[in-house]
Amino acid sequence: MSFNLDHYKQTATAVRVDDVDFDDFRDKPLSAEAIRVLHYMTDVETHTVCYLRDLLVTPSHQNPRITAFLTMWNFEEFWHGDVIDRILDVHKEINGLPRHRSVRVAQGFMGNVVAPITQCLTAAVLGEDFIATHMTWGAVNEWSAHAAYGRLIELEQHATLTKILQRIQQQESRHLAFYMSEARERLERSRKAQRITRFALRRFWAPVGSTITPKSETRFVLNHLLGGEGGNKMVKMLDSKVDKLPGQEGLSLVTKAVRAFGVRVATA
Numbered sequence: 001m002s003f004n005l006d007h008y009k010q011t012a013t014a015v016r017v018d019d020v021d022f023d024d025f026r027d028k029p030l031s032a033e034a035i036r037v038l039h040y041m042t043d044v045e046t047h048t049v050c051y052l053r054d055l056l057v058t059p060s061h062q063n064p065r066i067t068a069f070l071t072m073w074n075f076e077e078f079w080h081g082d083v084i085d086r087i088l089d090v091h092k093e094i095n096g097l098p099r100h101r102s103v104r105v106a107q108g109f110m111g112n113v114v115a116p117i118t119q120c121l122t123a124a125v126l127g128e129d130f131i132a133t134h135m136t137w138g139a140v141n142e143w144s145a146h147a148a149y150g151r152l153i154e155l156e157q158h159a160t161l162t163k164i165l166q167r168i169q170q171q172e173s174r175h176l177a178f179y180m181s182e183a184r185e186r187l188e189r190s191r192k193a194q195r196i197t198r199f200a201l202r203r204f205w206a207p208v209g210s211t212i213t214p215k216s217e218t219r220f221v222l223n224h225l226l227g228g229e230g231g232n233k234m235v236k237m238l239d240s241k242v243d244k245l246p247g248q249e250g251l252s253l254v255t256k257a258v259r260a261f262g263v264r265v266a267t268a
């Protein structure tokens with residue numbers, strides 16, 4: 001069943017936190033590990049507008065259904081970052097606009113100029129089939145974000161953090177539903193789109209955030225969330241979801257990607 005975009009447009013919203021007592025973090029602060037993970041997460045969430053910049057120079061931009069979704073998606077992701085910043089603020093951690101700006105400046109000429117131009121030209125050559133890759137990529141990233149929040153909830157066992165992150169997860173689930181329905185339809189109708197997507201995932205996919213944050217941070221976050229038995233289970237679950245997409249079976253995408261950052265993933 002295809003995604004109900006009209007309903008989503010009408011109901012996209014800033015994640016609700018008006019009933020959350022952020023002072024609770026003063027009495028029961030999060031672990032140092034969780035704080036480090038949250039820095040990574042807000043860096044990624046607040047970078048959404050930059051990912052959007054790079055996507056609007058591709059054929060996805062010519063499809064108004066997709067740009068309507070991306071408009072709302074960008075809005076909701078913005079608030080995810082904002083809410084995480086509020087948690088960091090209570091812990092007296094650096095956050096907010098100066099931090100977001102420094103992440104953007106750190107991307108340098110390669111990230112801010114070469115990457116969007118390269119993506120523009122590559123996507124133009126691929127044409128309509130690029131959209132299937134974009135949608136599949138988006139689905140994998142939304143699965144990963146949902147899983148990462150889930151793991152942080154499990155590891156931290158903090159009622160207020162759980163309340164906030166579960167609400168973020170609900171929105172990630174809707175993002176996922178859009179990407180999934182678009183990816184599946186597009187992959188099902190084109191063998192060429194399947195081959196392009198498979199090649200792009202195998203060759204270029206990396207854990208969300210790893211291209212914009214220092215390697216040491218990606219390494220830490222992936223090991224903290226995905227190492228050990230609970231984390232390993234999540235990695236296998238993510239791989240099995242990718243496997244079910246048309247033409248994408250057997251990639252072991254997430255297993256390979258996280259192993260590259262030193263996460264020990266048991267072979268099944």
Ligand SMILES: [Fe+2]
Pocket residue numbers: 045076077080145168172
């Ligand atoms: Fe998000």
Ligand SMILES: [Fe+2]
Pocket residue numbers: 077142145171172175176
């Ligand atoms: Fe999302």
